[in-house]
Amino acid sequence: MAAGTLILVPIILTIAALLFVETTPVSSTLRRRVSALKLNHGHMELVEEETCSNRTLRMTCRSLKAVLIVLEAAYKPNDSNLCGEVESRGSEEIKTIRRIQMIRNLFSDYESRPDRVDLKLSINRRCSGLQHCRFNAFSDHPEAEFWSPGNVRLKYACIPEAAIMKYCNRMLPVIGGEEGFLKSPGYPLFYTGGSTCGWTFKSLPGQRISLTFHDLDIRSPEQDGSCVDVIRIRENRVTLFESCGSAVGLEVLSESNVVTLDLIASGKIYPSRGFLLQYKAVGCPHVQPPNGSYAVNETGDAKTFLCKLGTVFPDTNTRTRLIQCKNGIWSENRQKISSQRCVVTASEIERNAGTRRSAALSSLAEESGTGGNGGLFPVSGVVVRSHDALDSMSSTAEPGNAAMVKNGNYVVDFVLPTALIALLFIGNAIIVWVIFQYRKRKQPAIEGEEMALRQNSEELPHV
Incomplete structure (x- = not known):
């Protein structure tokens, strides 16, 4: 009897534990992290949350002059460590949902089940552009009706309204290291039309421009696929992107540093959100190599x-x-x-100086005919060492200094003496010419005096 009692006690405790776990709700937890990023006009608040899909997501901007931008939102069915049965849903309803989910899993390929489901489009439709918002996946996302509890990861930003451009036909400089935001007029309640509303984005040469649509919602295409209202991005007269309807997280990357964006709408006001995008420069500007x-x-x-x-x-x-x-x-x-x-470098200067000295010595040695004397050459009967002969030359002289030394010796040794001798000959010739001219002028006067003396001597009586 005692042995049977000992066997039944663990079984009873195990059944009681299972019943307790089945009927006792487990409170879900919330992971949250908040950070900030500096912008030109204030600070952008970044919030990351992870909680269970059974919970209502509450997104709030602490600043009254900020708007929500949903950056990431995903449901992860294979990860449910933060989930428990919530009081808002009865246990019977939860059991029914789990049974349906199990039946669906039996008739579907488990390997084809997605690891995550994107909720960004649904959350944008309800919360993007507002200051405060609540989102419940089971009521606000049509496909979540028969989801099993799973973790939901959410990341959103609170952007100061002063940091978001909202006026048409503007030039927007895109500066490296900084991010800008742009929304269509009327976002998120409506967008305007009747005339083209455009923007030009320009960065420095060498950079590219990235345009990311965090929320795009304009008039859906017609049955034939044509767009009545359209978003168009062009670069160098080439269309990079053209679309209508709804999209999230769509990125367009340019090839140059200038792109234009146009919102072309037919009606004056249309009850769709419009668009909200983020622009930034990709890469660094072109840099010229330093001189040399x-x-x-x-x-x-x-x-x-x-x-x-x-x-x-x-x-x-x-x-x-x-x-x-x-x-x-x-x-x-x-x-x-x-x-x-x-x-x-200093070593290169010394090497060049040695090269120039060697060239100068070679030239002097060739002129003196003592090319192979081991760095010695006679000058006026005195033996001078090559480095002593060139100590007066600057180590930073130009490569043409050896030729200048050679030309200087040529002038001193040949040209100057020749010029002096020529000047002496010319001077002597001038002196001889002057003397000859002087004598030529004096000769007629002397001859006249001699003739007069002769005539007088004839007139005198002879004794």
């Missing part, structure tokens, strides 16, 4: 500059310079990079 260098190993995220042989960057004393691109900004300032200049 060239680019090697160039990729989208990094660029290496290499100085020419014998030169280095003065601030690092190395030939190579690596810059990296992160969030649209180079690791070094573009103006600083462009102002850099490769300079000659």
